Amino acid sequence: MAEKEIPGIRPYNAPAGGWGALKATAKAVQEQMSAPEAVVTLFRTNKPYAERSKAPEGFDCPGCAWPDKEHTSTFQFCENGAKAVTWEATKKRVPPEFFAANTVGSLLTWSDYQLEDQGRLTHPMVYNAEKDIYEAIEWDDAFAQIGAILRNTAPDAMEFYTSGRASNEAAFLYQIFARELGSNNFPDCSNMCHEATSVGLPMAIGIGKGTVSLEDFDHADLLLSIGHNPGTNHPRMMGTLHEMSRRGCPIIVFNPLRERALERFADPQDALEMATFGATEIASTYLQPKVGGDAAALKGIMKALLEMDAALGPAAKVIDRDFIAEHTVGFDAVAADLKALSWQEIEAVSGLPEQSLRKVAETYAKSNATIVTYGMGITQHHTGTQNVHQVVNLLLMRGNFGKPGAGICPLRGHSNVQGNRTVGITEKPSADVLQRIEQTFGFKPPSHHGHDAVAGMQAIAEGKSTALICLGGNLAVALSDPQACFAAMKKLDLSVHIATKLNRSHLLTGKHTFLLPCLGRTERDIQETGPQAVTVEDSMSMVHASRGKLKPASEFLKSEPAIVAGIAAATLPDSKVKWLHLIEDYDRIRDMIEAVYPDFVDYNDRIKTPGGFRLPLPPTERIWNTPSGKAEFLRMDGVMEDPVYADPNVLKLTTLRSHDQYNTTIYGLDDRYRGVFGRRDVVFINAQDLSDLGIEEGDQIVVETAFGDGKERRLDKVIAVTYEIARGSVGTYYPEGNCLVPLDYVDPVSGTPSYKSVPVRITRAAA
Numbered sequence: 001m002a003e004k005e006i007p008g009i010r011p012y013n014a015p016a017g018g019w020g021a022l023k024a025t026a027k028a029v030q031e032q033m034s035a036p037e038a039v040v041t042l043f044r045t046n047k048p049y050a051e052r053s054k055a056p057e058g059f060d061c062p063g064c065a066w067p068d069k070e071h072t073s074t075f076q077f078c079e080n081g082a083k084a085v086t087w088e089a090t091k092k093r094v095p096p097e098f099f100a101a102n103t104v105g106s107l108l109t110w111s112d113y114q115l116e117d118q119g120r121l122t123h124p125m126v127y128n129a130e131k132d133i134y135e136a137i138e139w140d141d142a143f144a145q146i147g148a149i150l151r152n153t154a155p156d157a158m159e160f161y162t163s164g165r166a167s168n169e170a171a172f173l174y175q176i177f178a179r180e181l182g183s184n185n186f187p188d189c190s191n192m193c194h195e196a197t198s199v200g201l202p203m204a205i206g207i208g209k210g211t212v213s214l215e216d217f218d219h220a221d222l223l224l225s226i227g228h229n230p231g232t233n234h235p236r237m238m239g240t241l242h243e244m245s246r247r248g249c250p251i252i253v254f255n256p257l258r259e260r261a262l263e264r265f266a267d268p269q270d271a272l273e274m275a276t277f278g279a280t281e282i283a284s285t286y287l288q289p290k291v292g293g294d295a296a297a298l299k300g301i302m303k304a305l306l307e308m309d310a311a312l313g314p315a316a317k318v319i320d321r322d323f324i325a326e327h328t329v330g331f332d333a334v335a336a337d338l339k340a341l342s343w344q345e346i347e348a349v350s351g352l353p354e355q356s357l358r359k360v361a362e363t364y365a366k367s368n369a370t371i372v373t374y375g376m377g378i379t380q381h382h383t384g385t386q387n388v389h390q391v392v393n394l395l396l397m398r399g400n401f402g403k404p405g406a407g408i409c410p411l412r413g414h415s416n417v418q419g420n421r422t423v424g425i426t427e428k429p430s431a432d433v434l435q436r437i438e439q440t441f442g443f444k445p446p447s448h449h450g451h452d453a454v455a456g457m458q459a460i461a462e463g464k465s466t467a468l469i470c471l472g473g474n475l476a477v478a479l480s481d482p483q484a485c486f487a488a489m490k491k492l493d494l495s496v497h498i499a500t501k502l503n504r505s506h507l508l509t510g511k512h513t514f515l516l517p518c519l520g521r522t523e524r525d526i527q528e529t530g531p532q533a534v535t536v537e538d539s540m541s542m543v544h545a546s547r548g549k550l551k552p553a554s555e556f557l558k559s560e561p562a563i564v565a566g567i568a569a570a571t572l573p574d575s576k577v578k579w580l581h582l583i584e585d586y587d588r589i590r591d592m593i594e595a596v597y598p599d600f601v602d603y604n605d606r607i608k609t610p611g612g613f614r615l616p617l618p619p620t621e622r623i624w625n626t627p628s629g630k631a632e633f634l635r636m637d638g639v640m641e642d643p644v645y646a647d648p649n650v651l652k653l654t655t656l657r658s659h660d661q662y663n664t665t666i667y668g669l670d671d672r673y674r675g676v677f678g679r680r681d682v683v684f685i686n687a688q689d690l691s692d693l694g695i696e697e698g699d700q701i702v703v704e705t706a707f708g709d710g711k712e713r714r715l716d717k718v719i720a721v722t723y724e725i726a727r728g729s730v731g732t733y734y735p736e737g738n739c740l741v742p743l744d745y746v747d748p749v750s751g752t753p754s755y756k757s758v759p760v761r762i763t764r765a766a767a
């Protein structure tokens with residue numbers, strides 16, 4: 001390791017969590033909020049009900065989709081939840097005067113961090129191209145102008161983007177509006193996130209959701225944690241991991257990078273640990289596969305399992321043959337492929353030694369109940385769907401569905417991304433849903449498949465789609481290939497952004513561009529019949545209410561459901577939907593949701609129960625809604641390595657979230673646990689790989705995409721930082737690294753962008 005000092009790069013030796021987390025929380029509160037209000041707000045997070053039969057109190061944390069025990073437990077400390085809340089409940093404002101003083105052209109030179117740090121949007125705005133500024137507009141004028149353009153746009157030329165913070169109520173109204181107009185174009189953040197799960201799991205187990213509940217973690221004998229970073233992205237999960245580790249449950253981690261929270265964690269809820277500066281080891285085994293090496297690693301474990309089974313005989317029950325016979329199809333084909341696969345190939349692609357994988361198989365064979373948790377390290381690859389299938393195959397081999405302490409747990413991203421999908425944000429609606437929409441509302445929704453996120457942006461780039469509505473998010477920055485996306489956005493005839501804060505997508509203005517400021521989760525939502533609650537669904541299919549308490553950031557804000565209804569009513573004068581009636585009382589919206597999605601039986605009643613209610617999950621009862629009626633082993637041939645990696649100078653790049661960001665929202669420039677402070681211009685690389693390249697730590701480098709398609713994609717003005725990362729793998733931050741990912745480089749089965757396996761070459765920057 002290089003000895004020289006590099007500004008902002010120093011090792012972080014403490015455990016994750018602990019006093020550092022408390023300090024960071026205090027800093028976030030101080031910078032964004034006025035103190036007393038801040039504390040009250042934080043205490044209300046994830047405590048939707050004070051007591052049974054009382055009106056809902058408190059809001060769902062916008063930070064992540066990890067569930068809460070009973071939703072009534074004592075205040076759960078979480079640094080990044082606190083950041084998400086303070087960022088929204090900030091005292092900073094972006095009023096019309098701000099826009100008068102700053103042209104859009106000048107704002108485009110600001111960093112993503114600077115843009116959002118200006119604070120909350122306060123007034124509806126419309127873009128004036130002549131002056132290159134946003135100007136205030138009255139809500140009704142905005143709705144009327146948007147409606148007039150939409151009425152003159154072909155339904156298939158409109159794109160309706162959703163980012164997963166929208167409530168069930170907002171998302172449902174939004175999809176009904178788009179479908180009444182005749183469009184199924186629903187690009188959404190999930191397309192860039194867990195689409196490989198949403199597509200891959202139904203093929204295998206008949207539903208595109210995780211199967212475990214929070215209680216299952218108390219009963220598991222083994223946890224495999226693959227490709228997610230809970231210390232940063234699902235911090236409330238750390239409490240669960242901490243408990244599991246303390247009760248002696250083995251936790252095996254697969255992550256190309258050493259992530260501190262998966263090694264050692266001090267729980268801020270644990271008074272003794274805090275007082276003694278103690279910490280708990282999280283991973284019992286920490287394996288560092290190569291980036292994109294997970295399918296090969298999982299196949300190695302399964303191959304070892306088959307070999308153990310052959311050696312020990314059926315009585316040893318290494319493989320659960322009864323479960324396989326009764327509940328599955330396809331095992332023989334998968335077993336044949338595993339048999340044919342060589343250990344040499346497995347080792348080369350996974351980067352893990354045969355012995356380590358055999359050990360995992362031995363531990364797995366001893367566990368009667370295993371949970372696999374996984375995140376973007378599995379899904380954001382060109383083999384994303386196959387990766388998901390390997391996880392399922394491994395679980396099926398030992399019957400790990402439909403029993404306590406076992407199952408699959410995809411860690412969802414945005415706090416209500418799962419709910420959005422449940423209430424109809426999908427470009428591929430099913431026939432029965434379309435039928436119930438028609439029965440409920442009396443119009444015929446379109447049945448042809450629409451666009452996902454990449455297809456939507458491609459249609460905009462080609463001029464085929466001319467209108468884009470964004471219910472939250474920062475689409476152009478979140479997608480790959482900013483060169484292509486930024487240019488595409490400027491071609492739009494109409495763009496409408498429903499948002500809380502200013503971001504770069506808002507500045508990529510089209511001919512007619514509107515910025516519509518909405519209430520956030522933390523804020524009071526008062527409609528005709530009084531204060532309203534919205535509902536969200538967490539990662540474990542629990543649906544519960546959320547009600548904000550803070551005074552809205554501005555008197556001109558509207559709720560997301562009210563904005564969607566306002567646009568809809570202005571666009572469709574003869575609508576079959578009573579838009580303005582529905583938003584007077586959100587119970588009415590929930591009744592409509594229940595009519596279209598019968599799983600929400602007694603919706604309005606059941607959200608009054610503390611903790612809400614769980615939507616049905618057939619695999620937990622060993623019911624499989626697949627074409628065969630059984631759980632399906634799905635075969636992936638070989639290890640599917642891209643031939644570009646035959647060249648030893650080609651490395652595989654993954655893109656990562658820092659500890660101080662929420663997707664494209666940059667809270668600050670530190671990545672504490674990875675030892676990076678005050679900068680984001682870094683590329684993490686293994687010390688040996690760096691020395692093979694003849695480059696020193698801290699040197700300026702250039703990263704170039706290595707597809708050999710003649711297109712130049714490069715990331716420069718970055719430095720090399722040595723890190724405990726698998727050989728052959730490098731990492732850089734999202735969204736800075738998105739310029740290296742071609743827009744059409746996706747998993748062909750699910751369309752998920754391959755943000756986490758990009759072939760690159762690295763050279764020293766010219767002096």
Ligand SMILES: Nc1nc2c(c(=O)[nH]1)N[C@H]1C(S)=C(S)[C@@H](COP(=O)(O)OP(=O)(O)OC[C@H]3O[C@@H](n4cnc5c(=O)[nH]c(N)nc54)[C@H](O)[C@@H]3O)O[C@H]1N2
Pocket residue numbers: 063064080193226227228229230232233234254255256257259289290291292293294374375376377378411412413414654655656657659661662663756
């Ligand atoms: N504070 C905070 N919370 C968040 C978010 C946030 O940005 N900030 N984002 C939210 C959203 S939308 C999402 S989707 C989730 C994302 O949560 P995560 O899934 O944790 O997301 P990432 O940070 O993209 O990547 C996670 C981990 O995958 C590892 N990894 C990278 N490539 C590979 C690989 O090829 N194989 C394996 N096994 N591991 C790999 C990385 O080292 C990293 O530790 O978090 C949600 N919660």
Ligand SMILES: Nc1nc2c(c(=O)[nH]1)N[C@H]1C(S)=C(S)[C@@H](COP(=O)(O)OP(=O)(O)OC[C@H]3O[C@@H](n4cnc5c(=O)[nH]c(N)nc54)[C@H](O)[C@@H]3O)O[C@H]1N2
Pocket residue numbers: 116163164165166189190192193194376380413414471472473474475477478479480498499500501502503518519520521560655656657662663664665734735737738755
């Ligand atoms: N290279 C690379 N790219 C990635 C990823 C990666 O790992 N690597 N991850 C992908 C993933 S998993 C995801 S989910 C996408 C994220 O893509 P998006 O969901 O589109 O992006 P966000 O950054 O979460 O959106 C932030 C904006 O949302 C708005 N906002 C915040 N709260 C609210 C609210 O309550 N209501 C409304 N209406 N607006 C609100 C604010 O204006 C804020 O600027 O990015 C994807 N892109």
Ligand SMILES: [Mo]
Pocket residue numbers: 189192193194412413414
């Ligand atoms: Mo996500």
